[in-house]
Amino acid sequence: MARAISDIQSFQPVARTLMGPGPSDIYPSVLQSLSKPTLGHLDPLFIGMMDEVKQLLQYAFQTENPFTIAVSAPGSAGMEACFVNLVEPGDTVIVCRNGVFGDRMRENVERCGAHAVMVDDAWGDPVNPEKVEAALKAHPEASIVAFVHAETSTGACSDAQALATLAREHGCLTIVDAVTSLGGVPLKVDEWQLDAVYSGSQKCLSCVPGLSPVTFSPRAIEKMQARTHKVQSWFLDQSLVLGYWSGDGKRSYHHTAPVNSLYALHEALLRLYQEGIENAWQRHRTMHQRLKAGLDNLGIGFVVDEPYRLPQLNAVYIPEGVDDAAVRQHLLNTYNLEIGAGLGDLAGKAWRIGLMGYGARDENIALCLKALEEALR
Amino acid sequence: MARAISDIQSFQPVARTLMGPGPSDIYPSVLQSLSKPTLGHLDPLFIGMMDEVKQLLQYAFQTENPFTIAVSAPGSAGMEACFVNLVEPGDTVIVCRNGVFGDRMRENVERCGAHAVMVDDAWGDPVNPEKVEAALKAHPEASIVAFVHAETSTGACSDAQALATLAREHGCLTIVDAVTSLGGVPLKVDEWQLDAVYSGSQKCLSCVPGLSPVTFSPRAIEKMQARTHKVQSWFLDQSLVLGYWSGDGKRSYHHTAPVNSLYALHEALLRLYQEGIENAWQRHRTMHQRLKAGLDNLGIGFVVDEPYRLPQLNAVYIPEGVDDAAVRQHLLNTYNLEIGAGLGDLAGKAWRIGLMGYGARDENIALCLKALEEALR
Numbered sequence: 159m160a161r162a163i164s165d166i167q168s169f170q171p172v173a174r175t176l177m178g179p180g181p182s183d184i185y186p187s188v189l190q191s192l193s194k195p196t197l198g199h200l201d202p203l204f205i206g207m208m209d210e211v212k213q214l215l216q217y218a219f220q221t222e223n224p225f226t227i228a229v230s231a232p233g234s235a236g237m238e239a240c241f242v243n244l245v246e247p248g249d250t251v252i253v254c255r256n257g258v259f260g261d262r263m264r265e266n267v268e269r270c271g272a273h274a275v276m277v278d279d280a281w282g283d284p285v286n287p288e289k290v291e292a293a294l295k296a297h298p299e300a301s302i303v304a305f306v307h308a309e310t311s312t313g314a315c316s317d318a319q320a321l322a323t324l325a326r327e328h329g330c331l332t333i334v335d336a337v338t339s340l341g342g343v344p345l346k347v348d349e350w351q352l353d354a355v356y357s358g359s360q361k362c363l364s365c366v367p368g369l370s371p372v373t374f375s376p377r378a379i380e381k382m383q384a385r386t387h388k389v390q391s392w393f394l395d396q397s398l399v400l401g402y403w404s405g406d407g408k409r410s411y412h413h414t415a416p417v418n419s420l421y422a423l424h425e426a427l428l429r430l431y432q433e434g435i436e437n438a439w440q441r442h443r444t445m446h447q448r449l450k451a452g453l454d455n456l457g458i459g460f461v462v463d464e465p466y467r468l469p470q471l472n473a474v475y476i477p478e479g480v481d482d483a484a485v486r487q488h489l490l491n492t493y494n495l496e497i498g499a500g501l502g503d504l505a506g507k508a509w510r511i512g513l514m515g516y517g518a519r520d521e522n523i524a525l526c527l528k529a530l531e532e533a534l535r
Numbered sequence: 536m537a538r539a540i541s542d543i544q545s546f547q548p549v550a551r552t553l554m555g556p557g558p559s560d561i562y563p564s565v566l567q568s569l570s571k572p573t574l575g576h577l578d579p580l581f582i583g584m585m586d587e588v589k590q591l592l593q594y595a596f597q598t599e600n601p602f603t604i605a606v607s608a609p610g611s612a613g614m615e616a617c618f619v620n621l622v623e624p625g626d627t628v629i630v631c632r633n634g635v636f637g638d639r640m641r642e643n644v645e646r647c648g649a650h651a652v653m654v655d656d657a658w659g660d661p662v663n664p665e666k667v668e669a670a671l672k673a674h675p676e677a678s679i680v681a682f683v684h685a686e687t688s689t690g691a692c693s694d695a696q697a698l699a700t701l702a703r704e705h706g707c708l709t710i711v712d713a714v715t716s717l718g719g720v721p722l723k724v725d726e727w728q729l730d731a732v733y734s735g736s737q738k739c740l741s742c743v744p745g746l747s748p749v750t751f752s753p754r755a756i757e758k759m760q761a762r763t764h765k766v767q768s769w770f771l772d773q774s775l776v777l778g779y780w781s782g783d784g785k786r787s788y789h790h791t792a793p794v795n796s797l798y799a800l801h802e803a804l805l806r807l808y809q810e811g812i813e814n815a816w817q818r819h820r821t822m823h824q825r826l827k828a829g830l831d832n833l834g835i836g837f838v839v840d841e842p843y844r845l846p847q848l849n850a851v852y853i854p855e856g857v858d859d860a861a862v863r864q865h866l867l868n869t870y871n872l873e874i875g876a877g878l879g880d881l882a883g884k885a886w887r888i889g890l891m892g893y894g895a896r897d898e899n900i901a902l903c904l905k906a907l908e909e910a911l912r
Contacts, residue, residue, distance in 0.1 A: 161587075163594060163808065168564065169584050169801050173572040181794060184573050187545065192569035192795055195550040196561050196743055198873045203548060213540045230745065231608035234790040235770045242768075265769050360791055366573055368607065368745060368793030390767050391619075392642050393612045411878065413611040414737055416745030417558060418569055419796060424546050431540065496575045501788065 174490070175517075177526055178498030179310050179471060180338070181360035181367045182514035184422075188365055191425040192418050199415040207424055208403060208415070214427035218340060218363070218435065219355060219373045221347035227403045228423055229370040229394070230416050233337045233358030236370025238266055239394040240333045240354040241304075243374075243382050247271030250300040252293050252330070254285040256316070257309035258502045259335050267304070270390065275300065281503045282473070284466040285316040287324055294328040301381075303330045308339035310361075311501040313473035313510065314462045315343060319350040326351060331378060337361060340371065341430055342442045342470035342514060353378040359419075362442070362470055364515030365426035368419050426515075438515075442469040445518040449511065452527035456534060461508050470518065472511040473504065477534060482506050485533045493529045551867070552894075554903055555875030556687050556848060557715070558737035558744045559891035561799075565742055568802040569795050576792040584801055585780060585792070591804035595717060595740070595812065596732060596750045598724035603750040604780045605800055606771070607793050610714045610735030613747025615643055616771040617710045617731040618681075621755060623764050624648030627677040629670050629707070631662040633693070634686035635879045636712055644681070647767065652677065658880045659850070661843040662693040664701055671705040678758075680707045685716035687738075688878040690850035690887065691839045692720060696727040703728060708755060714738060717748065718807055718892060719819050719847035730755040736796075739819070739847055741892030742803035745796050803892075815892075819846040822895040826888065829904035833911060838885050847895065849888040850881065854911060859883050862910045870906045 176183045197204040215226045229236045241263070245251060249272040253263045256279040267274040275297050277289045285305050294300060303325035307318045318339075322332045331353040339345050342362035347355055353375045360367035374382075374396070382397060389395040398412050430438055446469030450460075453474060461473040476482050482499065486509070489495040498510035511526060553560045574581040592603045606613045618640070622628060626649040630640045633656040644651040652674050654666045662682050671677060680702035684695045695716075699709045708730040716722045719739035724732055730752045737744035751759070751773070759774060766772040775789050807815055823846030827837075830851060838850040853859050859876065863886070866872040875887035888903060 163590050166587050166591065166805060166808070168805060169568070169587070169798055171572050171574050171580055171798070174574055174578065176573065176575055178575055180791060181573050181575060189570045189573070191546070193566045194546070195548050196553065196558050196566070197548045197551055198553055198555055198558060199744065201551065201873065207546050210543050210546070214543065217540060231612060231770070232790045232793065235608060238768060238770045262769065269765055269767050269769055358791065366793065366795045367576065367791040368796055388646055390646050391615060392639065392646055393608070393615045413609045414557060414735065414744040416609065416743065416796070418743045419745055419793070421546055421548070428543060428545060431543070490578070496578065
């Protein structure tokens with residue numbers, strides 16, 4: 159029952175430990191940065207900061223793509239930005255689906271008036287390159303291959319480099335969902351020659367939710383510039399947004415940037431840079447091993463086979479006879495600890511335990527293991 | 536020249552007084568709320584807060600529309616949400632254009648594959664209801680009338696009630712841009728029977744930029760439900776978003792809400808409720824009169840005729856012989872005071888002085904007048 163409006167008070171959230179699929183635990187300095195004084199979005203000081211965000215994003219994505227920015231909206235808008243700018247009505251797009259987000263890609267392709275050729279793998283499996291190759295051979299008219307690097311719904315990591323190589327051999331560009339991979343596992347946009355890559359602020363970057371880092375290769379820009387139809391979204395039309403983020407000092411007005419959220423992204427990316435991205439990848443692997451050892455002791459098994467397991471997103475089977483919701487509620491109420499429920503095919507069957515960014519540390523693992531041990535007793 | 540990435544430090548913005556067209560000065564308690572601990576977007580505590588945001592938004596919009604939410608992106612995405620959900624390919628939409636944002640509405644209509652019938656008025660004039668009536672008579676096939684209530688580019692206020700009445704008499708729904716009007720001048724969604732209304736967080740609500748409050752009437756929902764084409768945007772498809780904001784306790788996952796920004800919106804709306812919306816409207820009028828008296832003394836005149844002048848957005852002519860950029864730079868560098876440049880037809884000819892929300896107070900006016908007096912000497 160909603161309370162009367164006159165009873166509403168300033169909101170005071172309790173402090174939770176966030177070990178779900180995101181948002182992850184936020185770095186304290188990132189949270190603090192949010193409260194810094196708001197600047198105008200055309201203020202030279204703010205524009206200078208945006209240029210630094212670009213540089214730091216290039217580092218995070220391991221790319222020199224000049225067009226590397228943050229979309230002013232969550233990851234699903236970043237996904238849509240990639241599709242609406244690169245796909246035109248009548249195009250054929252090969253879409254790999256091994257979880258929730260592959261299916262969302264299909265929705266995007268179809269809403270662009272294009273044809274989605276689906277390549278299906280089981281939930282928990284990585285994308286199978288052989289199936290993708292077969293689809294490419296069967297559909298020489300395809301112009302894009304779209305896949306999820308790190309499936310947040312299952313915890314499976316696909317071989318982005320192999321898939322991108324295949325796509326290129328067949329004259330296709332790639333659209334890559336790196337929402338959960340960026341900062342958590344190796345993602346090398348230039349070395350792997352990925353074309354349009356989007357991510358989210360609230361996973362392994364440990365920033366607040368609401369922004370979507372994206373990067374576009376020169377090949378992707380070329381395809382955008384050769385479009386024969388206007389991009390269907392004005393807000394996400396990257397040819398307009400580019401003028402806004404360009405570093406030439408003449409900023410054309412597009413929309414009002416989410417100023418304070420960008421302070422937070424700047425700080426989060428700086429933390430990643432200062433740690434060193436290889437160190438961050440290694441820390442995620444190390445913490446995953448520690449969590450895994452503890453889960454083994456509790457007899458809890460993984461959904462994904464070891465070679466494809468994401469260290470930052472641990473999808474594990476709920477032991478038989480255990481009440482999914484009751485356990486999660488106990489963890490939340492007793493320990494202020496959030497772990498994630500299963501999504502889609504895995505609803506009620508799996509938990510998703512995130513070890514993302516700042517959340518990938520020993521105290522979180524200890525708390526989670528102890529709390530689970532108690533809840534399962 | 537960009538600095539080396541290794542030289543990048545945590546960003547430390549200076550405190551500015553924001554008297555441009557938005558973002559406006561943020562309430563200190565709103566800024567502080569941003570740094571509160573991030574909750575998961577499916578956390579029951581967060582869901583309860585979202586329900587309160589809905590209630591407070593209904594108050595701000597003066598509506599009982601159940602579908603009253605904040606789009607997780609800036610005002611231009613709120614605009615697009617209204618158009619892509621209500622307009623279908625082949626539709627005819629009457630679009631009133633008396634500044635920048637009417638033209639952006641045309642872009643939205645055309646990108647929906649629909650036909651925009653433009654009703655033009657001069658920059659600085661309000662929308663002329665007689666012209667709208669003539670367009671409605673000439674285009675009986677039109678299904679929507681779209682107009683800007685408070686033109687941020689010129690400071691002109693149009694008669695939303697009269698325009699909506701006309702639209703209804705001709706069987707049309709209305710899409711209303713209330714980005715700059717919400718909280719600053721009377722806006723009565725139910726009394727005026729407006730159908731789809733969008734706003735922004737960073738104007739008279741004095742919240743950080745990045746969110747777009749929207750409200751849809753039952754008539755608008757009916758039209759959405761009768762659609763024959765899928766909404767072209769997955770991210771902005773309100774039939775999907777509705778499940779996410781519904782207060783029935785079963786929240787279906789759509790996207791990850793910008794949790795901390797919503798804390799800020801909650802606090803900003805609470806401030807508006809606690810002041811009382813009529814008091815807020817009156818404060819904007821009073822402060823406008825004080826600013827106007829001072830500008831009169833400086834010989835600075837308004838772009839918009841008195842009856843249509845927005846108190847919160849004062850577009851004034853730059854006195855002859857005065858260097859536009861030099862004055863704004865002086866204000867920024869010497870006083871940390873931001874006023875807005877002219878946009879579009881008014882670039883180089885006008886300044887836009889905002890008195891929005893928390894920014895509409897005596898100390899801001901005194902600073903602005905003193906600084907302008909000095910700069911013009």
